[in-house]
Amino acid sequence: MEKHKVVIVGTGPAGLTAAIYLARADMNPLVIEGQEPGGQLTLTTEVENFPGFIEGITGPELMDNMRKQAERFGATFKTGWMTDVQTESRPFRVTVNGKEELEAEALIISTGASARWLGVPGEKENFGQGVSTCATCDGFFYRGRKVVVVGGGDSAMEEASFLTKFADEVTVIHRRNELRASKIMQNRAKENQKIKWALNKTTTEILSDNGKVTGVKVVDNDSGEEEVIETDGFFLAIGHIPNTAFLKDKIELDESGYVVVKPGTTKASVPGIFACGDVQDVTYKQAITAAGTGCMAALDVEHYLEGESTLDWSQTLSE
Numbered sequence: 387m388e389k390h391k392v393v394i395v396g397t398g399p400a401g402l403t404a405a406i407y408l409a410r411a412d413m414n415p416l417v418i419e420g421q422e423p424g425g426q427l428t429l430t431t432e433v434e435n436f437p438g439f440i441e442g443i444t445g446p447e448l449m450d451n452m453r454k455q456a457e458r459f460g461a462t463f464k465t466g467w468m469t470d471v472q473t474e475s476r477p478f479r480v481t482v483n484g485k486e487e488l489e490a491e492a493l494i495i496s497t498g499a500s501a502r503w504l505g506v507p508g509e510k511e512n513f514g515q516g517v518s519t520c521a522t523c524d525g526f527f528y529r530g531r532k533v534v535v536v537g538g539g540d541s542a543m544e545e546a547s548f549l550t551k552f553a554d555e556v557t558v559i560h561r562r563n564e565l566r567a568s569k570i571m572q573n574r575a576k577e578n579q580k581i582k583w584a585l586n587k588t589t590t591e592i593l594s595d596n597g598k599v600t601g602v603k604v605v606d607n608d609s610g611e612e613e614v615i616e617t618d619g620f621f622l623a624i625g626h627i628p629n630t631a632f633l634k635d636k637i638e639l640d641e642s643g644y645v646v647v648k649p650g651t652t653k654a655s656v657p658g659i660f661a662c663g664d665v666q667d668v669t670y671k672q673a674i675t676a677a678g679t680g681c682m683a684a685l686d687v688e689h690y691l692e693g694e695s696t697l698d699w700s701q702t703l704s705e
């Protein structure tokens with residue numbers, strides 16, 4: 387069975403930053419990359435807010451660079467899904483793809499959170515070309531234009547308010563008459579003259595022409611009446627789903643499935659397991675915050691292994 391000091395699960399900015407730090411610290415991390423190598427950033431086009439790139443960089447290029455940087459210092463990669471993990475005793479026993487087993491003295495969970503989708507026609511097809519899951523990332527491109535935000539929670543309110551800095555008109559579409567968002571966020575949005583409301587309406591289709599979003603088809607939930615809201619951009623803000631199904635009953639998760647970490651650290655509820663990036667971040671969900679917590683996880687692992695090692699490090703490679 388393969389034995390490793392550290393296994394990192396997930397290859398977004400959090401996991402790859404942890405890999406860079408741990409590889410440079412001679413920890414030979416093994417990184418397990420799933421079906422979406424590079425994470426959510428590989429689904430975006432231009433990234434203009436990651437420090438260090440004056441003219442911006444594409445999401446796939448940024449992630450490819452991070453991966454190569456980690457490899458340069460000795461990180462190794464394995465393609466597959468971590469399907470199970472035994473957390474009762476250490477070293478942890480990790481199952482990949484339902485059959486292959488590895489041993490790890492420390493584990494970093496950086497499997498991210500996936501944006502929730504409506505599942506309507508035109509949504510995935512126009513992703514990155516008018517359909518976005520991140521106002522902070524893409525709002526800038528809608529200066530002087532019309533956009534819609536779908537959702538009734540705090541994210542929708544925050545994104546709608548943020549988008550009014552650029553767009554001339556922002557319409558919030560929500561499936562109920564009542565918003566879920568906190569009163570303070572609702573009030574802030576309601577006081578904003580640029581925000582229009584399409585409440586109690588179900589989004590049924592995103593319309594586009596020549597690769598550009600042109601409108602959103604909605605149906606009124608009471609009257610059944612259909613209307614098209616013209617728009618240049620469609621922002622999804624209906625929540626995220628943390629990728630933690632394989633961790634259920636293994637470590638503490640909150641009611642939404644996010645990994646609970648000790649505040650100010652990346653330590654999960656089981657000693658030796660650490661979490662970084664969106665999988666433990668309900669609030670910020672930015673590439674740079676993910677990278678920052680990836681660095682924290684690497685340093686936490688280093689301190690942990692210095693203090694509590696149980697493996698014979700002369701035998702850390704495949705037997």
Ligand code: NAP
Pocket residue numbers: 502503504536537538539540541542544561562565566567623624625626668669
């Ligand atoms: P959320 O609170 O779960 O709200 C998701 C919204 O999307 C709800 O209004 C929900 O409608 C709607 N929705 C879900 N699935 C849908 C579907 N299939 N079709 C149409 N609408 C759908 O998620 P969030 O707004 O991302 O917030 C997540 C957490 O982060 C919350 O705890 C929030 O307070 C926190 N947060 C805080 C801040 C802040 O304080 N600055 C900012 C952002 C987020 P229903 O209401 O009908 O269920």
